[in-house]
Amino acid sequence: MVQGAAHLALGDDAAAEVSLEQARRLAGPPLDNPWIAAAADYHLGRLASRRGRARDAEDLHHASLAVRHHHGFLPGVAESFDALAELAADGESDREAARLWAASATLRSTRRFAITPAEQPRYDDRVARVRARLGDEQFAAAWAEGEVLTVDEAVAYATRARSERKRPGSGWNALTPMELRVVALAAEGLTNPQIAERLFVARGTVKIHLSHIFSKLGVATRAELASVATRRTADA
Numbered sequence: 001m002v003q004g005a006a007h008l009a010l011g012d013d014a015a016a017e018v019s020l021e022q023a024r025r026l027a028g029p030p031l032d033n034p035w036i037a038a039a040a041d042y043h044l045g046r047l048a049s050r051r052g053r054a055r056d057a058e059d060l061h062h063a064s065l066a067v068r069h070h071h072g073f074l075p076g077v078a079e080s081f082d083a084l085a086e087l088a089a090d091g092e093s094d095r096e097a098a099r100l101w102a103a104s105a106t107l108r109s110t111r112r113f114a115i116t117p118a119e120q121p122r123y124d125d126r127v128a129r130v131r132a133r134l135g136d137e138q139f140a141a142a143w144a145e146g147e148v149l150t151v152d153e154a155v156a157y158a159t160r161a162r163s164e165r166k167r168p169g170s171g172w173n174a175l176t177p178m179e180l181r182v183v184a185l186a187a188e189g190l191t192n193p194q195i196a197e198r199l200f201v202a203r204g205t206v207k208i209h210l211s212h213i214f215s216k217l218g219v220a221t222r223a224e225l226a227s228v229a230t231r232r233t234a235d236a
Contacts, residue, residue, distance in 0.1 A: 001027075001036050005043050009118075013047060020044050027200075034200030038067040038076055041177075045083060049090075058087050059176040062162055066178070067200045069155050075113050077151060078104045082115070084158055086126055094130045095142040096161050101127060102146030103154035172232065174216040182209045186222055187229040 004019030020040045027037035045060035061083045068076035085100035108114060115123055131139040149157060175183065178199070185195045192210070196203040210222075219225045 001040050001043070004040065008043055008047055013050065016043070016047055020047070028198055032197075034067050034071050035073060035076075037200055038064045038071075038073060041067070042076070042080060042083065049083075049087065054087060054090065056177065058084070058162060059178065061087065062159070063176070063178040065155065065158065066205065069151070070201055070205075074107060074111055074151070077155070078107045078111075078113070081107070081154060081158070082123065088161070089126055089130050092133070093161070094134050095138070097126075097130050098134065098139055098142035099146030099149070100154065100158060101130075102143040103149045103151075103157075106147045106149070107151060107154075170216050170218065172217070175213065179209050179213050179216075182206060183213060183225065183229050186210065187226040189226075 001020065001023035004016050004023055007013075007016035007019055020043050023036055024040040024044070027033045027040060041060045041064035045057045045064060048054075048057035048060055061080055065077065065080035065084070067073075068080055081100045081104035085097040085104065088094075088097035088100065134142065146154070146157075181199060182195055185198055190198065192203050192206045196206045199206070210225075213225065214220060217225065217228060219228060
């Protein structure tokens with residue numbers, strides 16, 4: 001994972017993708033390391049953003065945030081808030097961006113961890129752009145709304161904001177990267193608890209993902225899901 005992040009920093013996208021995908025796979029059994037899994041998704045999100053794939057980037061950052069929040073990796077939670085704020089700013093959802101940056105700033109301040117010196121200029125530039133577009137008064141109001149959010153409230157807010165993003169309502173293209181992982185594991189015959197353990201999320205989260213998957217793919221049972229997943233793999 002560190003090697004993948006280094007490739008990303010140096011601008012070698014192809015090498016970064018190979019290293020980060022390998023780290024994501026190795027984070028599962030036998031290592032069972034959620035920190036590596038979340039960090040790999042975060043950096044893959046940065047890579048997707050750099051390639052102009054905003055939807056994929058948002059999905060990956062939310063996948064990373066879910067694991068970091070579930071396991072209490074608070075520095076990573078702040079990092080994910082900042083990444084999602086940046087994506088919101090790129091999409092001109094400026095109030096959302098300001099709220100998420102403010103929630104991150106509160107978390108960083110209370111837990112005493114800072115943005116790295118390497119990231120600070122980029123952060124300052126993005127925040128300044130949003131402030132300029134909103135104007136000082138509106139920016140300050142949005143910031144004030146975000147800085148009083150608890151971590152749980154900020155995660156919930158980020159999730160609600162994401163649900164408003166337009167994406168296909170049905171079919172395979174409607175599935176997020178996390179949902180595709182759930183499909184693959186369910187097709188292998190893993191139970192919800194086993195999937196949760198493999199993906200480092202709560203069992204209830206897996207149940208919610210499966211509900212969304214069933215609706216998007218028009219299936220009613222795990223057997224049907226396994227069947228359509230197998231056909232899709234065979235046709236690929």
